[in-house]
Amino acid sequence: MSVNKMQIMVCGGSSCHGNQSEDILDNLRIELEANALENNVTVTGTGCFGLCALGPVVKIMPGDVVYTSVSPEDAKEIVTEHVMKGRKVERLLYKDAATGKTISTEGELASHRKQLRIVLRNCGIIDPEDIDDAIAHNAYEALGKVLTEMKPADVIRIIKDSGLRGRGGGGFPTGLKWEIASKNKSDEKYVVCNADEGDPGAFMDRSVLEGDPHSVLEAMAICGYSIEAHKGLIYIRAEYPLAVARLKTAITQAKDYGLLGTNILGTGFDFDIEIRYGAGAFVCGEETALIHSMEGLRGEPTVKPPFPAEAGFRGKPTNVNNVETFACISPIILKGAEWFNSIGTEKSKGTKVFALAGKINNVGLIEVPMGTTLREVIFEIGGGIRKGKKFKAAQTGGPSGGCLTEKHLDTPIDFDNLTAAGSMMGSGGLIVMDEDDCMVSVAKFFLDFTVEESCGKCAPCRIGNKRLHELLEHITKGKGNLADLDRLKNMSLVIKDTSLCGLGQSSPNPVLSTLENFREEYVSHVTTKKCPAGQCKDLMEYFIISANCVGCTACARVCPVNAITGERKEPHLINPSICIKCGACMEKCKFDAIIIR
């Protein structure tokens, strides 16, 4: 066959799929067959085109023609007109409401796509172990520009003007951070990259380091130039062996080319980067704890001030930025502050990478401009909730954040809106929960994590979180009462107010936000002793509806503790005092006779 054979692609993303794209696919095949064209034209279903608002979408090659809002009935016209006569079906082409212009190719529709990749620009594109591939994709060009055309103060001004805010969680203006570090005079200064990504469910830093390590190395050198530091340190957890290996390779290759080391690009600027390993402690994402860990001390935070910018690593001025923050630097230098500033919302500029996890169809990384709504992220890009279940909540900011609910779906996501909604941006993990998730258990899960990860230095965090966890444990076991809910809230507020570092100051957030948004679930746990989601084992009971039970004995045979009794062809019974609530019987029953009550 020839390469020029016609090919029709039908979008099978969840939005298009929900609008009968499957039928479109079938109808196209039927029409082609009816015209004996099935061997000349291939029809395939694809993943999401990112044009959900215009869907269902059908694309035809060659020609890159995209039809929008296609219905199954349009298949006939597409085949008879476009395929057979080579005429575009005008009425199915997208018309730009503003200009009235008809748009026919996918390239021209690109602006309708919700995702914009700045941080992830090279991930999956370049070979991270080949510096030449990176150079072909503009690596070290920004460093060259900075070293030859700009003064350190100019670099800081560009970063300040761009409006870039730290992507590690706090959202502190990056330019300001650099300025403070540059103003503190010292014989030695340090640039530190915080790659201690610890939020459960977040993996954007890992992907950047694995996919595009040079973008981070280059940005660290740029930062070094602007604050007059000559030494860079990357603090990375040893649990990321692949990221570590690729970073090492990248550093070696950059040094071989002289893009790191002494007299970089013949400008007399020296900058060297080393790797420091962490053992994967959540608290070491806090910058003072991180610095102590790098110094070989216990990874415990200390009171700020002094901020690292005044006295950080080895008591010298130190600038700590997150991986994702660094990955934004080179594009800002090359394309200008104004460009970056034009993306995003009023106070949050640029894009944010989110790691979608939990009960969502398209688990993975996405990058969207700040100000994209949660609905767009979850239901368009993320492909909606798994198995068609109902959306309940999304946890942002990991164990330090809070949950967003249905009422927040149309809130534009940025630093300030998330804080106002009782959550936080955090590093960008987004864990999606559906109707089957018990919010008390979710709060308990995150508390479990923080209790484990608390360094133990200050009492509110060490003891308070433990007590919070015990209270939640109590409630999920059906031993709580209404007064416990007030105690939960009061204790949370005290822990937040009195803890030393960000870990303790934010660890009660999941409790507070679930209490705020799902109080009725807590109430039902403590009053009627029922878990509405049917997740808390102690509050549920497996029960056989005798009318449905045919006495096949399948459940009794699969029960690991012999809790089910009954004669053949007679309704069975579950003995609740023996039952361990494993659910094996319910899975096995073919007659829907076993329920949770």
Added chain:
Amino acid sequence: MKPINSISVLKKKKNQILEKKHQTGKTRVRVHMGTSGLASGAKEIYELFRLELEKRNIDSYVISTGDMGYSFAEPTVEVTRPGEAPVVFGNVDKLRADEIIEKYIKNGEFIDGILPVNYRTI
């Protein structure tokens, strides 16, 4: 490696690399091998493409990259036929890899489960 000791050398180097890339006229296969990809078996798929493309005498080269973020469809593979736009295939197992080689790489024929570009970039 020859050091890059000035910005003009860097630019020259970049142009040389780009020129070489454009000249090859070979089909390029990128296997996405970040942690998500590797956990789903990307290494095996990478080896398979290297071996099979050579065995089947297809003028091509295979490289490994990081992940594109499509964790839900790993392993993912991107194929660029000379002069054409890249096409990304998801959930690539041994069978699909063979289908990709026979149908798309050899003939340019699409198969089900392509992951279209759904983002803008800079």
